[in-house]
Amino acid sequence: MKRGDYPYIWQDGDWPNFQYDLGTLAGSLSEVSRAQGLLHGRLADVGLDFRDQASLAALTEDVVKTSEIEGEKLDVESVRSSIARRLGVDIGALAPVDRHVEGVVEMVLGATARGDVELTQDRLCGWHTALFPKGSTGLASIQVGTYRNDASGPMQVVSGPIGRQRIHFEAPPANHLHAEMARFFDWVNTGTNDHPILKAGIAHLWFVTVHPFDDGNGRIARAIGDLLLARADGSPQRFYSLSAQIQRHRQDYYNILERTQKSSMDVTPWLQWFLENLTMAINAAQHNLDAVLVKTRFWQQWATTPLNERQVKLINRLFDGFEGKLNSSKWAVIAKCSPDTALRDINELLALGILRKSGAGGRSTSYELNA
Numbered sequence: 001m002k003r004g005d006y007p008y009i010w011q012d013g014d015w016p017n018f019q020y021d022l023g024t025l026a027g028s029l030s031e032v033s034r035a036q037g038l039l040h041g042r043l044a045d046v047g048l049d050f051r052d053q054a055s056l057a058a059l060t061e062d063v064v065k066t067s068e069i070e071g072e073k074l075d076v077e078s079v080r081s082s083i084a085r086r087l088g089v090d091i092g093a094l095a096p097v098d099r100h101v102e103g104v105v106e107m108v109l110g111a112t113a114r115g116d117v118e119l120t121q122d123r124l125c126g127w128h129t130a131l132f133p134k135g136s137t138g139l140a141s142i143q144v145g146t147y148r149n150d151a152s153g154p155m156q157v158v159s160g161p162i163g164r165q166r167i168h169f170e171a172p173p174a175n176h177l178h179a180e181m182a183r184f185f186d187w188v189n190t191g192t193n194d195h196p197i198l199k200a201g202i203a204h205l206w207f208v209t210v211h212p213f214d215d216g217n218g219r220i221a222r223a224i225g226d227l228l229l230a231r232a233d234g235s236p237q238r239f240y241s242l243s244a245q246i247q248r249h250r251q252d253y254y255n256i257l258e259r260t261q262k263s264s265m266d267v268t269p270w271l272q273w274f275l276e277n278l279t280m281a282i283n284a285a286q287h288n289l290d291a292v293l294v295k296t297r298f299w300q301q302w303a304t305t306p307l308n309e310r311q312v313k314l315i316n317r318l319f320d321g322f323e324g325k326l327n328s329s330k331w332a333v334i335a336k337c338s339p340d341t342a343l344r345d346i347n348e349l350l351a352l353g354i355l356r357k358s359g360a361g362g363r364s365t366s367y368e369l370n371a
Contacts, residue, residue, distance in 0.1 A: 010172050010209055012265050016183065018202050020268040025198070028275035032197055035282035039239060042289065052089050054292045055237045057320075058285065059083050062226070063101075063108050066219050066243035069250055074101055076320070083109065091316070103130035104219070111223040112238045115230030119188045121181060124212075124220060131216045142214035147181070150174035155211050168258050171211035180210045188228070196232035200225045201274035202267065209261055222246070229278075239289075245281035295319040305352065310335035311345050315354065318369050325358070325366035 009015060043051055060080045067074050077095035082105040084091045107127040117123070129145035136142060148155055155171040172180055184206055192199060204225035211217045222243050230236065246253045252273070260270040298319070307315075314331060324330075332342035346367060349355040356370040 007262060008170060008209075009261055009263065009265060010180075014265050016187075016206060017265060018206070019264075019266045020198070020271050021266075022195075024268055025271055025275060028272060028279070029195060029197065031279045032275055032282070035279050036233070039282055039285055039289075042286070043239060046293075050292065050296055051237065051239075052087065053296060054239050054289055056080065056083055056087060056089050056091070057288055057292050058239050058241050059087075059108060059112070061244045061288070062112075062238065062241040063104050065241060065247040066108065066222050067104060069222075069243065069247050069253070070218055074104065077317075079105060080320070099133040100131075103133055106130045107219070107223050108226070111227040112230050113236045115227045115236065119185055119224065119227065121185070127220055127223065128213050128216055131219065137215045144214075147177045147212045148174050148214045155214075157211075168254075169211075169261050171209070177210070177212050181212055184210065188224070196228065197275070197278070198271055200228035200232060201271045201278075203228050204274070205257070205260060205267060205270055208257065240282045240285035242278055242281045245277045245284065249277065291319070302354070307349075308345065310337060310341075311349060314345075315349075315369070326368070327366045 043054070046054075060076065060083055063079045063083070064074050064076055075095070078097045078101045080091065081094040082097045082101055083089075085094060085097075086105065086109060107130055110123075110127065125145045132142065132144045135144045143149060150173060154173065156167050157169040157171075158165045158167050160166045184203075187206075188203055194202065204221050207224050208217055208221040213220070225242065226238070229242070230238065256270055256273045260267055263269075295316075298315075310331075314326070314335060317334065318326065328339060328342045328346060331337075331346060332339045335342060335345070337345075346355060350357070350367075353370055355367045358366050358368045
């Protein structure tokens, strides 16, 4: 086929020989390297405990945000507890964790912490099974742990109400999948002339274009990208979240994917977008490190002060991004205690100078950490 005879890049006669202009991308690649150097230099000057806490924060954000991109909201405390338990990081009392949270965590950690392990069909199908432990997405049953069969028609990405739906993309037919994925695995697992970071961006695009599963393709594509970024970093620890950056520009992400999948085999614009957002993700990690450092120093300062489990839990919630304002009623609900106990906990922290009142008095009284 010649260009113009088909709507999608996977129908191009040159598929999947992706092309790009390295000269155009050179400046953005340099920016990524500069940002990585600054981040790694700062991490080299801190202790192991701080690095573990920073990695925990980044991985928690990655798990939460990769799900938010797909419109799914996970409980942050459950995610943090699941990751902390797997990494052996002490965060005090652990929150309950359901099978779905465990599945997303298993996939993200499996990609980042084991980036050097070969990517295979069994490995991807294991991730897919972990993502959908109930064998369904919402109310619809799906094929879990195996490639789609297109029994209900071609795999399409659509939006809009029934009857007026817009087709954004249609994936290759199911009977092409085994050949498509065999070619993909061979490319991922063997050496190529591509820059390792560009390879992560291409793999992300390639996988989401093939769309081999009934659901979960976006999350798995981002996990594969993270796996190749871990290989590029040469480290099993992750200190930044590209998924969080993508979530901040979610519509731009979908738009650039759609434009690329309906364009030619020259994927320079996609890689430019990928590199620019990767740089922003790494730079954002600097701010997250500031927050982790403040939290670490706080607990070092108050290490010898006896605080009960409820107080430790709520203080950590405030550090980790409490939504809205904290008052005694919310304290009682979160800590699962009586209003009187909640007020007593708060008054003790006020007396110590750990908390301070914010806002108006009376029923509007709320509390925040004392800077």
